[in-house]
Structures are given as C-alpha cells and as structure tokens.
Amino acid sequence: MSESRIGLLAFQGDYEAHGKALARAGVELERIVEVRRLTELESVDALIIPGGESTVMGMLLERFSMFEALKTRIEAGMPILATCAGLILIAKNIEGSSQTKLGVLDITVRRNAYGRQVDSFRAPVKTHIPEIGTIEGVFIRAPKIVALGPSVESLATCNGETVMVRDKAIIAATFHPELLKDAPVHRWFASRI
Ligand code: GLN
Secondary structure (H helix, E strand, C coil), rough: CCCCEEECCCCCCCHHHHHHHHHHHHCCHHHHEEEHHHHHCCCCCCEEEECCCCCHHHHHHHHHHCCCHCCCCCCCCCCEECCCCHHEEEEECCCCCCCCCCCCCEEEECCCCCCCCCCCCEEEECCCCCCCEEEEEEEECCCCEEEEECCEEEEECCEEEEEEEECCCCCEECCCCCCCCCCCHHHHHHHCC
C-alpha cells in the first residue's frame, strides 16, 4: 500500500471505530491521523468524516476555522469517505434544515428518515463494487438520500433505495461500514488512495 495518510475528522462521533476499521483493512497505524486542527487537515491525503451529529460537526468546523479549508480540499479532489452524519455534512441539500453544511456532494438528504420508532436496524446492502459485494448495513438514526444529482452514482442499495454514492473522489454512505467485523469498504477506500 502507499505512504498516503488518511485523516479521521475527530471532533465528535465514532471516528475511533473508523480508525480501527482502517487498521483491520491493513492500513498501517502511522498512516492514520486524527484531525482536529488545520495543520492536521493539511497533513492528510484523504479524510473520513464519521457518523455522529452533523450539526455539531458543522459548528466545530467553523469554530476551529477549518470549514473553508476542508471545502476547498474536497472541491480540489481529496478522497473522502463520509458516513451517516458525515454524509449529511457534505450534502448539497438537507431537507427542512438550515444547518451548516459543506454542500460538496450533489444529493438531497432527509435526516433521521426512518423515524424514531426505528432508531437503528441492520439490513443487507447490495453494492455494485465487486471487491465489496453484499454486506450488512448498520443504520443508526440514518438519513435517506432522496435525490441524486447527475454527477452522482449509486454504489449500493438497501430495500431498493440508494444508501451509498460516489461523485469523483467522494464516497458517502448512510450506514456504518466501520462497525462490521471485516472492513471491506475501508479496504476498498484505502486501495483507491
Ligand atoms: N441523525 C444524525 C445527524 O443528523 C446522524 C446519525 C448518525 O450519524 N448515526 O447528524
């Protein structure tokens, strides 16, 4: 594998689980960097934006003056893996919300779209990626992708609905691939950097 460094946006949320998933995927520990400040962001070649609370992550990006720098890096083609709240944070449109967002991925999302009764569930996710195949999707207060822009490709579905997308170097999923025993999504992501 390469020398590239993979950052974990580490303000909040389950970034540690993503770090462990990268390690299970064979990424050497010295290539995994927790990112909480601008200099750390500048030192990485790719970034994972974890699940957690999208409103809080947006607010902290602004408070630590990283919002514009991150947006610029993503627009310049930095590989991104965004999951759940991370997907919300990078979406162009969030239904009924004026929260801070990076707006770099042309999708429309609906937050907490499965309702309060179904706080979390597991269901098979069929990907179109041969190296990944069908995996278990862990959905936790998950958003739904309700519209995809023309440049956005559906990479995976669950019960017929798109749950993972790609636009150039941005990969985003509504579920939590970091919680699987194996780490096929992280292995695939790392292999592309
Ligand atoms: N509902 C959360 C949000 O809107 C996302 C949930 C999660 O990341 N598990 O940020």
